[in-house]
Amino acid sequence: xxxxxxxxxxxxxxxxxxxxxxxxxxxxxxxxxxxxxxxxxxxxxxxxxxxxxxxxxxxxxxxxxxxxxxxxxxxxxxxxxxxxxxxxxxxxxxxxxxxxxxxxxxxxxxxxxxxxxxxxxxxxxxxxxxxxxxxxxxxxxxxxxxxxxxxxxxxxxxxxxxxxxxxxxxxxxxxxxxxxxxxxxxxxxxxxxxxxxxxxxxxxx
Numbered sequence: 001x002x003x004x005x006x007x008x009x010x011x012x013x014x015x016x017x018x019x020x021x022x023x024x025x026x027x028x029x030x031x032x033x034x035x036x037x038x039x040x041x042x043x044x045x046x047x048x049x050x051x052x053x054x055x056x057x058x059x060x061x062x063x064x065x066x067x068x069x070x071x072x073x074x075x076x077x078x079x080x081x082x083x084x085x086x087x088x089x090x091x092x093x094x095x096x097x098x099x100x101x102x103x104x105x106x107x108x109x110x111x112x113x114x115x116x117x118x119x120x121x122x123x124x125x126x127x128x129x130x131x132x133x134x135x136x137x138x139x140x141x142x143x144x145x146x147x148x149x150x151x152x153x154x155x156x157x158x159x160x161x162x163x164x165x166x167x168x169x170x171x172x173x174x175x176x177x178x179x180x181x182x183x184x185x186x187x188x189x190x191x192x193x194x195x196x197x198x199x200x201x202x203x204x205x
Contacts, residue, residue, distance in 0.1 A: 074133020
Protein backbone atom coordinates (compact mmCIF):
# COMPACT_ATOMS: atom_id res chain seq x y z
CA UNK A 1 0.00 0.00 0.00
CA UNK A 2 1.52 3.28 -1.17
CA UNK A 3 0.68 6.82 -0.08
CA UNK A 4 -0.05 8.53 -3.36
CA UNK A 5 -1.27 11.97 -2.26
CA UNK A 6 -1.45 14.28 0.77
CA UNK A 7 -3.84 17.24 0.87
CA UNK A 8 -4.22 19.66 3.80
CA UNK A 9 -7.68 20.41 5.19
CA UNK A 10 -8.91 23.53 7.00
CA UNK A 11 -8.75 21.91 10.46
CA UNK A 12 -5.02 21.12 10.75
CA UNK A 13 -5.55 17.66 9.35
CA UNK A 14 -4.18 16.14 6.17
CA UNK A 15 -6.17 13.99 3.77
CA UNK A 16 -4.23 10.83 3.07
CA UNK A 17 -4.67 8.94 -0.19
CA UNK A 18 -3.54 5.32 -0.33
CA UNK A 19 -3.26 3.71 -3.77
CA UNK A 20 -5.04 6.75 -5.30
CA UNK A 21 -8.10 6.45 -2.99
CA UNK A 22 -8.97 8.69 -0.05
CA UNK A 23 -8.15 6.87 3.14
CA UNK A 24 -8.93 9.51 5.77
CA UNK A 25 -7.71 12.67 7.50
CA UNK A 26 -4.90 12.49 10.05
CA UNK A 27 -3.51 14.98 12.54
CA UNK A 28 0.19 15.99 12.52
CA UNK A 29 1.11 13.71 15.46
CA UNK A 30 -0.48 10.76 13.61
CA UNK A 31 1.32 11.66 10.40
CA UNK A 32 4.56 11.61 12.37
CA UNK A 33 3.70 8.41 14.24
CA UNK A 34 3.15 6.44 11.03
CA UNK A 35 5.83 8.23 8.97
CA UNK A 36 3.28 9.41 6.40
CA UNK A 37 4.98 10.83 3.31
CA UNK A 38 4.13 10.88 -0.37
CA UNK A 39 5.31 7.67 -2.08
CA UNK A 40 5.86 6.09 1.33
CA UNK A 41 4.56 2.62 2.00
CA UNK A 42 2.10 1.59 4.72
CA UNK A 43 2.46 -1.81 6.37
CA UNK A 44 -0.54 -3.93 7.26
CA UNK A 45 0.21 -3.41 10.94
CA UNK A 46 0.30 0.38 10.63
CA UNK A 47 -2.84 0.34 8.49
CA UNK A 48 -4.64 -1.64 11.19
CA UNK A 49 -3.63 0.87 13.86
CA UNK A 50 -4.70 3.77 11.65
CA UNK A 51 -8.04 2.07 11.08
CA UNK A 52 -8.56 1.77 14.84
CA UNK A 53 -7.77 5.46 15.35
CA UNK A 54 -10.16 6.57 12.61
CA UNK A 55 -12.91 4.20 13.76
CA UNK A 56 -12.74 5.45 17.34
CA UNK A 57 -12.74 9.06 16.17
CA UNK A 58 -15.54 8.39 13.71
CA UNK A 59 -17.76 6.82 16.37
CA UNK A 60 -17.27 9.87 18.58
CA UNK A 61 -18.08 12.14 15.64
CA UNK A 62 -21.22 10.18 14.83
CA UNK A 63 -22.45 10.29 18.43
CA UNK A 64 -21.81 14.03 18.58
CA UNK A 65 -23.82 14.58 15.40
CA UNK A 66 -26.68 12.42 16.67
CA UNK A 67 -26.76 14.23 20.00
CA UNK A 68 -27.35 17.47 18.14
CA UNK A 69 -30.24 16.09 16.08
CA UNK A 70 -31.75 12.83 14.85
CA UNK A 71 -30.56 11.75 11.44
CA UNK A 72 -31.29 9.10 8.86
CA UNK A 73 -28.57 6.66 7.90
CA UNK A 74 -28.10 8.53 4.62
CA UNK A 75 -27.65 11.88 6.41
CA UNK A 76 -25.13 10.44 8.85
CA UNK A 77 -23.18 8.83 6.00
CA UNK A 78 -23.02 12.17 4.19
CA UNK A 79 -21.79 13.95 7.32
CA UNK A 80 -19.07 11.35 7.83
CA UNK A 81 -17.99 11.63 4.19
CA UNK A 82 -17.66 15.39 4.70
CA UNK A 83 -15.25 14.59 7.54
CA UNK A 84 -13.18 12.49 5.10
CA UNK A 85 -13.87 9.01 6.46
CA UNK A 86 -13.55 6.24 3.89
CA UNK A 87 -16.41 3.90 2.98
CA UNK A 88 -15.06 0.94 4.96
CA UNK A 89 -14.79 2.97 8.17
CA UNK A 90 -18.19 4.59 7.58
CA UNK A 91 -19.82 1.18 7.23
CA UNK A 92 -18.36 0.10 10.58
CA UNK A 93 -19.53 3.32 12.24
CA UNK A 94 -23.04 2.86 10.84
CA UNK A 95 -23.10 -0.75 12.03
CA UNK A 96 -22.10 0.47 15.50
CA UNK A 97 -24.77 3.20 15.85
CA UNK A 98 -27.47 0.95 14.38
CA UNK A 99 -26.62 -1.86 16.82
CA UNK A 100 -27.25 0.49 19.74
CA UNK A 101 -30.40 1.96 18.21
CA UNK A 102 -28.87 5.41 17.83
CA UNK A 103 -30.23 5.56 14.31
CA UNK A 104 -33.34 3.82 13.06
CA UNK A 105 -34.80 4.98 9.75
CA UNK A 106 -38.18 3.38 10.38
CA UNK A 107 -38.53 5.17 13.71
CA UNK A 108 -37.26 8.41 12.17
CA UNK A 109 -39.82 8.32 9.37
CA UNK A 110 -42.68 7.59 11.77
CA UNK A 111 -41.77 10.49 14.06
CA UNK A 112 -41.07 12.86 11.16
CA UNK A 113 -44.41 12.15 9.48
CA UNK A 114 -46.30 12.45 12.77
CA UNK A 115 -44.71 15.84 13.46
CA UNK A 116 -45.22 17.24 9.96
CA UNK A 117 -48.67 15.79 9.19
CA UNK A 118 -50.63 18.75 10.58
CA UNK A 119 -48.46 21.30 8.74
CA UNK A 120 -47.39 19.79 5.43
CA UNK A 121 -48.89 17.97 2.47
CA UNK A 122 -48.02 14.32 1.91
CA UNK A 123 -46.16 15.38 -1.24
CA UNK A 124 -44.00 17.91 0.60
CA UNK A 125 -43.28 15.43 3.39
CA UNK A 126 -42.24 12.84 0.80
CA UNK A 127 -39.89 15.32 -0.87
CA UNK A 128 -38.26 16.19 2.44
CA UNK A 129 -37.82 12.51 3.32
CA UNK A 130 -36.40 11.77 -0.13
CA UNK A 131 -33.78 14.46 0.50
CA UNK A 132 -32.90 12.53 3.66
CA UNK A 133 -32.35 9.35 1.66
CA UNK A 134 -35.67 7.67 2.48
CA UNK A 135 -37.13 5.69 -0.44
CA UNK A 136 -40.72 6.36 -1.46
CA UNK A 137 -41.79 2.75 -0.95
CA UNK A 138 -40.79 3.00 2.71
CA UNK A 139 -43.24 5.85 3.35
CA UNK A 140 -46.22 4.75 1.29
CA UNK A 141 -48.44 3.53 4.12
CA UNK A 142 -47.78 6.45 6.48
CA UNK A 143 -48.20 9.05 3.77
CA UNK A 144 -51.47 7.52 2.61
CA UNK A 145 -52.80 8.28 6.10
CA UNK A 146 -51.56 11.86 5.83
CA UNK A 147 -53.21 12.18 2.42
CA UNK A 148 -56.55 11.14 3.86
CA UNK A 149 -56.40 14.02 6.36
CA UNK A 150 -55.16 16.71 3.99
CA UNK A 151 -58.53 18.44 3.71
CA UNK A 152 -58.51 19.03 7.47
CA UNK A 153 -54.88 20.14 7.31
CA UNK A 154 -55.72 22.73 4.64
CA UNK A 155 -58.61 24.11 6.68
CA UNK A 156 -56.48 24.34 9.83
CA UNK A 157 -53.65 26.17 8.06
CA UNK A 158 -56.09 28.37 6.15
CA UNK A 159 -57.85 29.47 9.32
CA UNK A 160 -54.56 30.76 10.69
CA UNK A 161 -53.66 32.47 7.44
CA UNK A 162 -56.93 34.42 7.05
CA UNK A 163 -57.55 35.22 10.72
CA UNK A 164 -58.65 38.85 10.97
CA UNK A 165 -59.47 39.08 7.26
CA UNK A 166 -62.82 40.78 6.64
CA UNK A 167 -63.48 39.43 3.17
CA UNK A 168 -62.20 36.73 0.83
CA UNK A 169 -62.37 38.29 -2.64
CA UNK A 170 -61.14 36.54 -5.79
CA UNK A 171 -57.66 38.00 -5.45
CA UNK A 172 -57.30 36.70 -1.89
CA UNK A 173 -58.76 33.33 -2.82
CA UNK A 174 -56.27 32.98 -5.66
CA UNK A 175 -53.42 33.97 -3.34
CA UNK A 176 -54.40 31.25 -0.87
CA UNK A 177 -54.90 28.73 -3.66
CA UNK A 178 -51.37 29.36 -4.98
CA UNK A 179 -49.93 29.09 -1.48
CA UNK A 180 -51.33 25.58 -0.97
CA UNK A 181 -50.50 24.46 -4.52
CA UNK A 182 -46.84 25.41 -3.99
CA UNK A 183 -46.84 23.16 -0.94
CA UNK A 184 -48.06 20.12 -2.79
CA UNK A 185 -51.71 19.96 -1.74
CA UNK A 186 -54.21 18.59 -4.25
CA UNK A 187 -56.01 21.23 -6.31
CA UNK A 188 -59.48 19.78 -5.66
CA UNK A 189 -58.93 19.68 -1.91
CA UNK A 190 -57.77 23.31 -1.92
CA UNK A 191 -60.77 24.49 -3.94
CA UNK A 192 -63.13 22.58 -1.67
CA UNK A 193 -61.64 24.11 1.47
CA UNK A 194 -61.73 27.63 0.05
CA UNK A 195 -65.35 27.21 -0.99
CA UNK A 196 -66.29 25.98 2.48
CA UNK A 197 -64.73 28.90 4.34
CA UNK A 198 -66.02 31.69 2.13
CA UNK A 199 -69.34 31.77 3.97
CA UNK A 200 -68.15 30.49 7.33
CA UNK A 201 -67.72 33.60 9.48
CA UNK A 202 -66.01 31.63 12.26
CA UNK A 203 -62.94 31.43 10.04
CA UNK A 204 -62.53 35.20 10.07
CA UNK A 205 -62.39 35.68 13.83
